[in-house]
Amino acid sequence: MAKSDKRIVLPAAFCELMQQWMGAEAGLLFHALASPPTRGLRITKSKATPGYVPNVLLPHLNAAIPWAPDGYYIHLNAPLGKTVLHEAGAYYLQEPSAMAIAIAVAPQTGERILDLCAAPGGKTTYVASLLSRAGGGQLIANEIHPTRVRALAENVERVGANAAIVNETPDRLAETWSASFDAVLVDAPCSGEGMFRKDPEAVREWQAASPERCQIRQRDILKSAVQLLKPGGRLIYSTCTFNPMENEQIVAWLLDSFPLAIEPLPEWPGWSCGRPEWGSDRPELVGTRRLWPHLAHGEGHFVARLRLAEDASPRTTRVRGTRSAKGPRDWSTWLHSMVTDPPPSFVQPRLHKDIVFSDELAGLPTDGLRILRPGCPVATWKNGQFAPHHALSRALPAHAFLSSTELDEERAMTYLRGEALDNPSNLRGFVHLTYAGYGLGFAKGAPSRLNNLYPKGLRSAYLEPLERPD
Ligand SMILES: C[S@@+](CC[C@H](N)C(=O)[O-])C[C@H]1O[C@@H](n2cnc3c(N)ncnc32)[C@H](O)[C@@H]1O
Incomplete structure (x- = not known):
């Protein structure tokens, strides 16, 4: 291991590899990796009003993240992981560069979108917001890992994202859902070099063989992803790693192997172009994007958007009868x-x-x-x-519920602890409860109380108040 700074010790083989690729610029990267990480949050439910931020959150936000309309930098130690607003799904704590990936997906009205490697759900939940804001469509989030898929489901439910959740291998999905999607996102498992600053485990897990091993797996996943695209559909490929083997080289391989063309991504402030010289000198690679932590405030991502030719002849899906959607009577x-x-x-x-x-x-x-x-x-x-x-309490805006009542922060905390509330308005039946306009859950009105229906597994006694006493 080479000692590169006093905070993290970068693997020597990583430093050598990056020096080979980047030359003198590698020193700037290593220097940036020695400084504290950036942290961000994204407002999740600004469906109707982009740019809306709950008042109580304002004092806790730093600058807006320039490439993500819903994103803000936050202080490294801001205690925002255990608040009523977080439990209500009003925001998602997300690394700033990761926010650009859903923007690259650019969901359009009525599209059917697949997030193939989705847990724990940072990108899925942003794609869901953008799709809903575009007028709605169909979103399917898949995760191969049986434990991680549960964390995905919890996050999707917490922020009220509308998505199906699937626990499959990419090749089985490609077999069943061939040529079915307008857009497929592959946020690939990678060697995680962009996680080095925020997660010491990522440094420990990295090995000299990681980039090559990951490249093989990425190609496998991408073969299925291409098969899942409709002709003319978009493939969005991203990683949180720096080495070109998992980035430009993968995209060059995609261009060589399939009827795909790069769609240049927007010039987000601080982001750099992908480097053609790192991917078989394909000039189109300038249309891909990289966030380097020595050039912008974020941990590091690579992203490319490619479009499948309209005349691509897909293998057709074996349709074994789509189950008709049948609900119960009444x-x-x-x-x-x-x-x-x-x-x-x-x-x-x-x-x-x-x-x-x-x-x-x-x-x-x-x-x-x-x-x-x-x-x-x-x-x-x-x-x-x-x-x-x-989950219904989170999935629709408060104004959609016929019986809904707003709680102050103290009563919201009481509710999230699982306790009954008083019922001064004598509400009856199922009542939707909100805090700062965000759905918290349901209660059932009884003569002198609102009985608590917040799920037992979600109840929390340790929440930090955000509101400041006057
Ligand atoms: C970078 S993470 C995804 C992060 C997620 N998109 C987010 O924003 O929260 C990559 C995911 O790919 C999954 N994965 C690992 N091997 C895979 C494989 N062979 N096929 C598909 N997914 C795989 C991992 O379990 C992991 O959840």
């Missing part, structure tokens, strides 16, 4: 007694065991696939009775 009546203007995927749901899910897999065959959630869990259905699922 569903529509119950749903309209809870919310106004439910999205179409809620009106034609899927019933799976005792849960009614919005159908985010409409039009796709699902037989034989490991589906964790076909969409948002909207309600439970037991003994012929519906009850709202907690």
Whole structure:
């Protein structure tokens, strides 16, 4: 190991490799890797009003992140991971350079988008926000790892993103869903050199053989990703690593192997162009983007957007009969007694065991696939009775609920601890509770109290207040 600075000790083989690629500039990178990491958060639910920030959060935000309309830098030690607003899914703590990836996906109205390597969900949740803001579409988030897929589901539910969650290998998805997507995001497993500053484990795990090993896996995943694209569809490829083997070289290989063309990405402030000389001298590589921590405030990402030729002849999907979305009887009546203007995927749901899910897999065959959630869990259905699922409280804006009440921070904390609340307005039935306009969960109105329906597994006694006493 070479001692490069007093904070982290960079692997000697990493330093040699980067010196070979970058020459004297490598010193600037190593110097930047010796300084503290950047930290960011992204407002998640600015669907109707981009740029909206809850007032209580304002004192905790630093500058806006120039490439991400919903992103802000925050202080390294800002205690923002355990607040009512965080629990309510009002923001997602996300490394600043990672925010550019969903922007590169550029979701359009009505598109069907697949995030192939999605856990823990940073990019999925941003793509979901942008797709919803564009007018809605279909989003499917896949994660191969059986434990990580649960963290993905929790984050998707916390921020109220509308997505199906799948736990599959890319090749099985390609087999079943060939030529089905307008856009596929591959945020690939990589050697993680852009994580060095914020995660000492990333430094410990890095080995001289990591870039080559990762490159092989990335090619495998990308072969399936290309197969999943409709003709004319977009492939977005990203990593959080610096070495060209997993970046420019992968994109050069994609251009050589498939009828794909690079779509140049915007010139985000501080970002650099990919380097053609690192990828078989393909001049188009200037259309890819890199964030270097010695040139911009972020930890480091590479991203490329490629478009599949319109006349690409895809292997067609074996359609084994798409399951028709069938909900229980009286569903529509119950749903309209809870919310106004439910999205179409809620009106034609899927019933799976005792849960009614919005159908985010409409039009796709699902037989034989490991589906964790076909969409948002909207309600439970037991003994012929519906009850709202907690996830519904996050999935729609507060104004959509027919019975909704706003809590102050103290009452919100009481609710998130799992305690009953007083009921001064004598509310009855299922009541949607909000804080700063963000859905927290449901309660059930009784004569003198609001009974707490916040799921036991989510209850938390250790939340930090954000509001300052006057
Ligand atoms: C960089 S992480 C994804 C981060 C995520 N996109 C986010 O923004 O939160 C890469 C993911 O790929 C998954 N992965 C690992 N090997 C894979 C493989 N062979 N095929 C597909 N995904 C894989 C990992 O479990 C990991 O969750």
